Amino acid sequence: xxxxxxxxxxxxxxxxxxxxxxxADWAVNMREGVTAISRDVYxxxxxxxxxxxxxxxxxxxxxxxxxxxxxxxxxxxxxDFHHSTKLEIVWTxxxxxxxxxxxxxxxxxxxxxxxxxxxxxxxxxxxxxxKWQYTYLNDDPEKEVKFISSLxxxxxxxxxxxxxxxxxxxxxxxxxxxxxxxxxxFLVTSQDVIHAWWVPDFAVKRDAIPGxxxxxxxxVDEPGIYRGQCAELCGKEHGFMPIVVRAVEQxxxxxWLASKQEEAREVFETVGKEWTHDELxxxxxxxYLRVCAVCHQVNGQGLPPAFPTLVGTxxxxxxxxxxxxxxxxxxxxxxxxxxxxxxxxxxxxxxVTYERNAWGNDMGDMIQPxxxxxMMNGGQ
Amino acid sequence: MSSVIEDHHHEDHHHGPAKGIMRWVFxxxxxxxxxxxxxxxxxxxxxxxxxxxxxxxxxxxxGLQIVEPEFFNQMTTxxxxxxxxxxxxxxxxxxxxxxxxxxxxxxxxxxxxxxxxSFWILPFAFTMLASTLLSEAGAPNFGWTFYxxxxxxxAPPSVTFFIFAVHLMGISSIMGSINVIVxxxxxxxxxxxxxxxxxxxxxxxxTAYLLIAVMPVLAGVVTMMLMDIHFGTAFFSAAGGGDPVLxxxxxWFFGHPEVYxxxxxxxxxxxxxxxxxxxxRLFGYASMVYATAxxxxxxxxxxxxxxxxxxxxxxxELYFMYATMLIAVPTGVKVFxxxxxxxxxxxxxxxxxxxxxxxxILFTIGGLSGLMLAIAPADFQYHDTYFVVAxxxxxxxxxxxxxxxxxxxxxxxxxxxxxxDETLGKTHFWLSFVGINxxxxxxxxxxxxxxxxxxxxxxxxxxxxxxxxxxxxFLFGFSQLFFMFIVIKCIRGGxxxxxxxxxxxxxxxxxxxxxxxxxTFTTPDGIDLKEAHG
Numbered sequence: 083x084x085x086x087x088x089x090x091x092x093x094x095x096x097x098x099x100x101x102x103x104x105x106a107d108w109a110v111n112m113r114e115g116v117t118a119i120s121r122d123v124y125x126x127x128x129x130x131x132x133x134x135x136x137x138x139x140x141x142x143x144x145x146x147x148x149x150x151x152x153x154x155x156x157x158x159x160x161x162d163f164h165h166s167t168k169l170e171i172v173w174t175x176x177x178x179x180x181x182x183x184x185x186x187x188x189x190x191x192x193x194x195x196x197x198x199x200x201x202x203x204x205x206x207x208x209x210x211x212x213k214w215q216y217t218y219l220n221d222d223p224e225k226e227v228k229f230i231s232s233l234x235x236x237x238x239x240x241x242x243x244x245x246x247x248x249x250x251x252x253x254x255x256x257x258x259x260x261x262x263x264x265x266x267x268f269l270v271t272s273q274d275v276i277h278a279w280w281v282p283d284f285a286v287k288r289d290a291i292p293g294x295x296x297x298x299x300x301x302v303d304e305p306g307i308y309r310g311q312c313a314e315l316c317g318k319e320h321g322f323m324p325i326v327v328r329a330v331e332q333x334x335x336x337x338w339l340a341s342k343q344e345e346a347r348e349v350f351e352t353v354g355k356e357w358t359h360d361e362l363x364x365x366x367x368x369x370y371l372r373v374c375a376v377c378h379q380v381n382g383q384g385l386p387p388a389f390p391t392l393v394g395t396x397x398x399x400x401x402x403x404x405x406x407x408x409x410x411x412x413x414x415x416x417x418x419x420x421x422x423x424x425x426x427x428x429x430x431x432x433x434v435t436y437e438r439n440a441w442g443n444d445m446g447d448m449i450q451p452x453x454x455x456x457m458m459n460g461g462q
Numbered sequence: 463m464s465s466v467i468e469d470h471h472h473e474d475h476h477h478g479p480a481k482g483i484m485r486w487v488f489x490x491x492x493x494x495x496x497x498x499x500x501x502x503x504x505x506x507x508x509x510x511x512x513x514x515x516x517x518x519x520x521x522x523x524x525g526l527q528i529v530e531p532e533f534f535n536q537m538t539t540x541x542x543x544x545x546x547x548x549x550x551x552x553x554x555x556x557x558x559x560x561x562x563x564x565x566x567x568x569x570x571x572x573x574x575x576x577x578x579x580s581f582w583i584l585p586f587a588f589t590m591l592a593s594t595l596l597s598e599a600g601a602p603n604f605g606w607t608f609y610x611x612x613x614x615x616x617a618p619p620s621v622t623f624f625i626f627a628v629h630l631m632g633i634s635s636i637m638g639s640i641n642v643i644v645x646x647x648x649x650x651x652x653x654x655x656x657x658x659x660x661x662x663x664x665x666x667x668x669t670a671y672l673l674i675a676v677m678p679v680l681a682g683v684v685t686m687m688l689m690d691i692h693f694g695t696a697f698f699s700a701a702g703g704g705d706p707v708l709x710x711x712x713x714w715f716f717g718h719p720e721v722y723x724x725x726x727x728x729x730x731x732x733x734x735x736x737x738x739x740x741x742x743r744l745f746g747y748a749s750m751v752y753a754t755a756x757x758x759x760x761x762x763x764x765x766x767x768x769x770x771x772x773x774x775x776x777x778x779e780l781y782f783m784y785a786t787m788l789i790a791v792p793t794g795v796k797v798f799x800x801x802x803x804x805x806x807x808x809x810x811x812x813x814x815x816x817x818x819x820x821x822x823i824l825f826t827i828g829g830l831s832g833l834m835l836a837i838a839p840a841d842f843q844y845h846d847t848y849f850v851v852a853x854x855x856x857x858x859x860x861x862x863x864x865x866x867x868x869x870x871x872x873x874x875x876x877x878x879x880x881x882x883d884e885t886l887g888k889t890h891f892w893l894s895f896v897g898i899n900x901x902x903x904x905x906x907x908x909x910x911x912x913x914x915x916x917x918x919x920x921x922x923x924x925x926x927x928x929x930x931x932x933x934x935x936f937l938f939g940f941s942q943l944f945f946m947f948i949v950i951k952c953i954r955g956g957x958x959x960x961x962x963x964x965x966x967x968x969x970x971x972x973x974x975x976x977x978x979x980x981x982t983f984t985t986p987d988g989i990d991l992k993e994a995h996g
Contacts, residue, residue: 109911112843127840134830142823144801154808161806164743173798181787191839196776242525251921275612282912287842289772293700296773313846313914315605318532321917387599
């Protein structure tokens with residue numbers, strides 16, 4: 083009876099296992115990737131894997147043989163040996179030799195990974211709770227391209243109210259675009275807690291640490307879209323800050339960069355113009371949902387006490403200046419970060435105006451992007 | 463050496479245990495305290511396990527179904543903390559309490575009153591830690607490794623409770639280790655040399671030194687956090703001129719020896735069980751001792767292999783890679799010695815032996831994946847993925863936890879005077895063995911395929927293996943209730959055990975009757991040192 087129950091379990095489990103194995107497009111191994119380094123890493127991984135398999139087969143083989151042959155039920159008498167200096171020396175030296183042999187290619191690869199000099203393009207990668215900011219560094223600050231890249235997967239998919247599409251949780255609004263066959267250097271840092279920027283196809287993983295700028299680099303040789311995720315626990319949305327890199331031909335990259343630079347110029351110009359209340363509200367809602375709602379929630383109610391409500395009490399219905407200050411500079415000791423480097427003046431003006439006039443907040447006031455611009459540059 | 467002890471004996475030679483609850487509150491008897499530790503750790507094992515089941519239930523399918531990400535993070539954190547500090551460590555202290563005095567022919571632990579304190583601190587520490595789940599902003603949510611500044615500037619207020627709880631656990635561990643060291647060095651039966659001690663005693667002696675060396679480091683790092691949070695310092699805050707990476711160096715200087723604290727006593731247990739059921743002496747006793755000491759030494763100089771991606775200089779990476787690879791050598795010696803012990807023995811496969819053999823195989827799998835993780839360039843791909851989760855669960859669950867279960871089955875007849883039910887024991891073994899492998903083996907694959915650890919939701923390509931893993935986790939989890947049933951059944955009755963219990967058992971603990979009397983070896987007379995180690 084007991085045995086039969088056990089068998090049922092085993093049968094059920096093996097069915098589950100086998101039915102799953104039939105399905106296709108499954109990765110069970112490390113990706114080989116699309117860079118020289120990632121291929122080196124992959125081959126190191128495979129070598130050490132097979133070394134482990136061989137050791138495992140030998141050790142477990144001897145054990146299993148022993149379990150089969152040397153059982154009391156076969157009437158064997160136990161032998162009496164209990165040490166052998168020769169044998170012990172042999173099985174100390176053999177592992178040492180294997181390790182030395184493994185250490186050599188590992189050292190070479192590691193050395194190459196650390197050679198981040200002579201890059202063609204420098205991109206600053208900044209981790210923020212819970213998105214990535216990319217800055218394409220340029221000696222001419224007017225030509226610097228800077229944008230935030232955050233999760234595109236809608237919450238209906240996450241909460242199972244909509245069908246999960248391809249690239250679920252691995253899709254972003256703004257991809258990092260890089261040219262192929264160029265050495266790209268990533269300068270990785272963080273605004274708040276420690277994150278880690280990881281793209282498996284490049285074998286690049288670098289911790290993004292506040293107060294440090296660490297280098298990583300890659301040369302991609304195939305155009306394509308490469309996806310990764312934050313790899314260091316960074317708070318509640320840690321699982322929801324993917325990375326998407328699109329590698330393209332040089333010409334396409336140049337075109338993309340030019341259009342981004344043009345966009346930046348346009349934004350700069352819009353800051354100067356006079357905005358209407360409706361324009362600010364419309365843009366504000368857009369910014370709020372993209373940036374603020376993750377903590378303060380779509381309805382502004384927040385998740386107290388960590389993320390306070392904005393409705394009816396507190397900053398959003400207090401003096402304008404204090405409200406703007408918190409958005410610009412953050413609040414020390416809380417999750418509220420400084421948005422002055424993430425959002426432009428128009429976005430900040432819009433979102434502040436929105437928060438003061440949404441969800442029944444009825445302040446009726448507004449602030450112009452040009453005023454914010456002044457505070458941002460005057461305050462520094 | 464033992465004049466004080468002898469006086470003590472004359473006073474209470476005929477005392478049995480006190481009656482009622484106060485027996486357990488005031489007890490200074492090593493057997494009672496061992497029992498308390500073991501039950502406490504089992505309770506924590508169930509609590510930490512229930513957190514693990516919340517995690518696995520949420521990860522059964524992609525999408526968020528059961529818990530919110532914030533609570534998920536609290537679960538991963540509490541699961542790790544409770545299992546490491548509440549389940550595995552106290553279980554080994556419990557085994558040490560029961561067995562070390564009986565194995566070396568001592569009447570009790572050297573510092574019995576302190577022994578009582580070091581146990582009774584724990585319920586308070588863990589009540590405080592667990593109570594944070596009820597606080598408004600929730601329990602600690604920054605992972606059991608609590609990296610700053612997530613655990614300082616960005617932590618929930620309950621972090622202060624966590625810090626205080628860690629301090630209490632540290633005090634308990636240090637007192638426990640002092641006791642173990644003093645007992646082993648001073649209370650061995652007259653004439654017993656260090657190299658005559660059973661390996662379990664050796665491994666615990668070395669473990670106790672590790673604990674004394676690193677628990678103050680843990681206390682230091684949480685105190686620095688406390689200062690950062692409440693007293694305006696900036697040890698780990700870059701904005702104040704501090705260094706978040708310093709946290710990781712200090713933490714792992716504790717954390718890596720901690721890993722060995724959780725496995726060395728397991729080596730001792732397995733080195734006792736395998737010779738018994740092969741009816742053959744342990745192969746390479748001396749090299750086992752030296753290998754244990756080497757592992758302990760190496761554990762202090764490899765900590766930054768947990769930090770290959772933080773951006774250390776190349777020289778640092780290379781050093782920590784080489785040093786880490788070196789650990790494979792003494793660990794290999796141990797595994798080879800166990801296999802050589804089995805070779806040409808006359809084996810039987812009672813439940814403790816099954817757990818011990820599973821330990822050798824599955825711990826070796828965990829050790830081999832550890833060797834893979836040591837290769838720094840490859841670690842850039844493995845780091846913080848489920849491959850790491852699979853690795854350390856293989857060394858901790860079928861490693862440490864299986865060895866504890868093996869120890870319980872092995873010594874339970876000595877403790878209770880009754881044999882446990884062998885059929886039920888074997889059933890428990892196979893359920894655990896199958897459950898644990900279904901849980902953790904697929905995690906190697908999802909890790910290599912790129913699933914980061916500590917995420918409440920995942921991309922669709924990881925769905926199938928996660929589902930399998932969750933099924934295994936529930937199988938393993940509920941099998942442990944069965945374990946509890948078997949143990950309670952054995953305590954309440956069963957076939958009476960002989961003094962030697964197992965045909966091939968050697969060691970002083972098997973020379974006393976079963977169940978072991980409340981006081982054993984009250985005088986050193988008549989101890990046969992030839993029996994000391996198997």
